[in-house]
Amino acid sequence: MKIPNKNPMIRFWNLDEETIFLNHGSYGATPKIxxxxxxxxxxxxxxxxxxxxxxxxxxxxxxxxxxxxxxxxxxxxxxxxxxxxxxxxxxxxxxxxxxxxxxxxxxxxxxxxxxxxxxxxxxxxxxxxxxxxxxxxxxxxxxxxxxxxxxxxxxxxxxxxxxxxxxxxxxxxxxxxxxxxxxxxxxxxxxxxxxxxxxxxxxxxxxxxxxxxxxxxxxxxxxxxxxxxxxxxxxxxxxxxxxxxxxxxxxxxxxxxxxxxxxxxxxxxxxxxxxxxxxxxTSKMVGMKWEEIMAHNNNLVIDARKYICEKLDIIPPCPDNMLSSIATIKLNFEDFTKLSIHEPDSIHLELLEEYNIQVPVWYWPNPEGRYIRISAQIYNHLDEYKYLASVLENVCKN
Ligand SMILES: Cc1ncc(COP(=O)(O)O)c(C=O)c1O
Structure with missing residues (x-):
């Protein structure tokens, strides 16, 4: 599978170049300056x-x-x-x-x-x-x-x-x-x-x-x-x-x-x-006002979720206007284990270890299943989510 394009903005962060980092939401990431x-x-x-x-x-x-x-x-x-x-x-x-x-x-x-x-x-x-x-x-x-x-x-x-x-x-x-x-x-x-x-x-x-x-x-x-x-x-x-x-x-x-x-x-x-x-x-560094950064991230997550849902044949779980810069999607997985929040999901580990994708996957009880949450930050590129979608297509089949 072709490694996705990265957003050139990523040069402003210390993020690992090999990793497709789609989890700004958990801890943030801080620019070098x-x-x-x-x-x-x-x-x-x-x-x-x-x-x-x-x-x-x-x-x-x-x-x-x-x-x-x-x-x-x-x-x-x-x-x-x-x-x-x-x-x-x-x-x-x-x-x-x-x-x-x-x-x-x-x-x-x-x-x-x-x-x-x-x-x-x-x-x-x-x-x-x-x-x-x-x-x-x-x-x-x-x-x-x-x-x-x-x-x-x-x-x-x-x-x-x-x-x-x-x-x-x-x-x-x-x-x-x-x-x-x-x-x-x-x-x-x-x-x-x-x-x-x-x-x-x-x-x-x-x-x-x-x-x-x-x-x-x-x-x-x-x-x-x-x-x-x-x-x-x-x-x-x-x-x-x-x-x-x-x-x-x-x-x-x-x-x-x-x-x-x-x-x-x-x-x-x-x-x-x-x-x-x-x-x-930070705003000067990326050449955008904060309102533009927020709008950019919101648009990116909407596009990314749309792409992933279409590719995996999933109905988006909430309308676009209820999104910010993160989006959760229920994966088409019949197989899931009831995991507590403290236990790492095996799909999360597989995505990270096999494909270098850092994205959270967790169990959610209602409806029961495995959920994935993507984040969009200014350093992300739509291609990264396309790559995730292709990987998920494979992983969900297995
Ligand atoms: C909704 C919500 N509340 C609270 C927190 C806790 O944030 P922190 O670990 O920075 O205290 C988080 C962290 O992800 C969160 O998503």
Whole structure:
């Protein structure tokens, strides 16, 4: 089989030239110039760590919050820099007071680590977890809205809603859901792990109680960079997972939220310091505005999914308008093993080991089967998905 053409943009990344990398969605991938910039920051730290943490860092982190706020349209003082979306979800769920009378609503397509956090908090507090079943394949967004709103009771305290679901790659109607849920007095924790840099976000307009998003996924920032946005009226009840000096520092006009989140102990903060650089320079590097990058990736995944589905005679499981830059397809495989999320699927391994294709394949229970999730990033080429389709044609036959 002919090895596919690569997008010339791939030269800006360190990705292995031999691998057909179709999984930006899991951990992101960071351009070379961003990693160089991160190293430049690390050198600044080591030149004088005291000067860095006491003088340079507060200004750099303020610039990082300002750059994110400008990107996702919110007040930079409502943002906390955190390491990843998992810690954002934990921060919120473990700060709030739940009781035996409360319900936490979560769709069955939620990311398993976040589901675990909900279960952990519910077990500790006696709150009840209500799982909302969303069908897949799915014809339209209205089904999601109806299913979720039907699960709301007067006890529902919080709903964990994804912007884009991880196992099934569906773009949720999150703007409308936040609106409807918050209007009913339900706090929404928006899991926008697939958010900034992937889909347009206007946090002020969306109005969720809490939003967490990874910068290391679709913004291509270094690993360990994410944010948590907390609406002003709720900031008093949210505390970082690590309590540090911020709890007792005199307020001097700054909020406790700011003090507590701005210092959670000594750590490498270079991934946050480079965020303004990431936003301006990645876009310049590829010669596109961020809106163009997002549109490009969305179009590419639509074309790629269409090609694969046609080639393998599969009906696409959701309409194109429910796609972002990832797409999940159920493979035509009668043979599958019920695997837990922690066990590698044999097809995933075969694709990687025999064909150098890095793409996730997993078991999903409803309907039961093997699913593949493709990602599209600016460094990908349609030929790579065509190659995947031809390989799958062979693999699925065997
Ligand atoms: C929907 C969703 N939420 C949360 C996460 C967790 O992200 P992280 O590992 O960066 O915390 C992921 C990761 O893929 C995700 O897809």
């Amino acid at each position: 961003v990693l160089e910039e991160q190293n430049r920051w690390r050198k600044i730290v080591e030149k004088d760590p005291v000067k860095f943490y006491e003088d340079i860092a507060p200004k750099a982190l303020l610039e990082a919050r300002k750059a994110i706020a400008d990107f996702v349209k919110c007040d930079y003082d409502d943002l906390a820099l955190i390491e990843n979306a998992t810690s954002g979800v934990n921060t919120v769920l473990r700060s709030l007071d739940f009781s035996i009378n409360d319900e936490i609503l979560i769709p069955n397509h939620a990311y398993q680590a976040c589901r675990n956090t909900v279960d952990y908090v519910a077990k500790k507090t006696g709150a009840k977890v209500i799982t909302c079943d969303i069908p897949f394949p799915i014809d339209n967004e209205q089904i999601i809205i109806e299913r979720i709103m039907n699960c709301v009771t007067e006890r529902t305290k919080l709903a964990l809603i994804d912007t884009v679901t991880s196992p099934t790659g569906i773009k949720m109607p999150f703007e409308e859901l936040v609106n409807l849920l918050e209007e009913k007095g339900v706090m929404v924790l928006l899991d926008a792990a697939h958010g900034i840099g992937m889909i347009p976000l206007n946090l002020e307009k969306i109005g969720a109680s809490f939003t967490t998003s990874n910068c290391h996924k679709w913004l291509c920032a270094p690993k360990g960079s994410a944010f948590l946005h907390v609406r002003k009226d709720l900031q008093k009840s949210i505390h970082p997972l690590t309590i540090s000096h911020g709890m007792t520092i005199p307020l001097d006009g700054t909020s406790r939220f700011r003090h507590e989140f701005d210092w959670t102990g000594t750590r490498d903060i270079s991934a946050w310091c480079v965020i303004p650089f990431v936003i301006s320079e």
